[in-house]
Amino acid sequence: MNITDKKSAREQSIESNTEIEARKAEHLRVCLEEDVQFRQVTSGLERYRFTHCGLPELDRSEINLASSFLEKRLQAPILISSMTGGTEFARLVNIRLAKIAQRYGLAMGVGSQRIIVEQPDLAPTFAVRSVAPDILLLANLGAVQLNYGYGLEQCLRMIELLEADALILHLNPLQECVQSREILTSEDYCLKLRNYVKNCQFRWLSKRWEMAFLRVRPNV
Numbered sequence: 001m002n003i004t005d006k007k008s009a010r011e012q013s014i015e016s017n018t019e020i021e022a023r024k025a026e027h028l029r030v031c032l033e034e035d036v037q038f039r040q041v042t043s044g045l046e047r048y049r050f051t052h053c054g055l056p057e058l059d060r061s062e063i064n065l066a067s068s069f070l071e072k073r074l075q076a077p078i079l080i081s082s083m084t085g086g087t088e089f090a091r092l093v094n095i096r097l098a099k100i101a102q103r104y105g106l107a108m109g110v111g112s113q114r115i116i117v118e119q120p121d122l123a124p125t126f127a128v129r130s131v132a133p134d135i136l137l138l139a140n141l142g143a144v145q146l147n148y149g150y151g152l153e154q155c156l157r158m159i160e161l162l163e164a165d166a167l168i169l170h171l172n173p174l175q176e177c178v179q180s181r182e183i184l185t186s187e188d189y190c191l192k193l194r195n196y197v198k199n200c201q202f203r204w205l206s207k208r209w210e211m212a213f214l215r216v217r218p219n220v
Contacts, residue, residue, distance in 0.1 A: 020115045021122070024086040028093070066105070070165050072136035075105025082109035082140045082168060086116075091125035098128035101135045109138035109168055113158040114145055129163040139164035143171050146192045169193070 030036060065076040080097050084090040094110060101108040108128070116123045129137065139158045141150065146169075155167055 021086050021119070024084060024090060024111070024115070028084060028087070028089055069107065070136055072107070072134075072165060073105065074107055074136065079107040079109065079138075082111050082138070082170065085111040085113065085126040086119075086122050087125060094126060094128050095131055098132035098135065098137075102132035105135075107136035107138065108132070109140055110162065112140050112142055112170070113162070114141060114150075116161060117150070117154050117157060123161045126162055136166075137162060137164045138166050138168050140168045140170060143169040143193065144173065 067074050067077050069077075080101055083097065084093050090111065098108055100106070110126045110128070113126060116126060139155075139162045141155060141158060145154075158164070159167055
């Protein structure tokens, strides 16, 4: 009887899922406990000064920051951007962020939902509709997964599980390369995204680290 070191596809999948879950937990731990690089980064507002105007000729009560996006009313054009999910602690973070979004009328995105396609039992760690029924809620997937068997079916599953209003496809190839043992390729991104958008029947957005590009499929 020959014994090989080869792992079955199921064993490889379980190992990969465990790694993803551990990585998500580590992201939160590092930000809370370690001297992270961006701890001192501010909003940037300290670089600006208002020119004093003693006679503004306006009624403060008429100042209104509310706006609409994707047919949802926002009390201010603010998005609590994609953070986390996939662990019990991440569930607590998402619930608290969603409650804030609901209270103040803000939009919210969740962390990458790849893990719930491969581990559906972790879907509750992203679920926030019960505490935020009215917010603009965005599902999220790394666009690189379109090169690894993910398609419209998986994207729709993420949207449905989250009861989301749209899907973010985030573009961060450098992080994908350095955070995982997997060999990930970003080849044919543009072609796959073009085909994806052409055939999808839901709203989607594309987000890149440090800058967001919004694309909305009309009349869907």
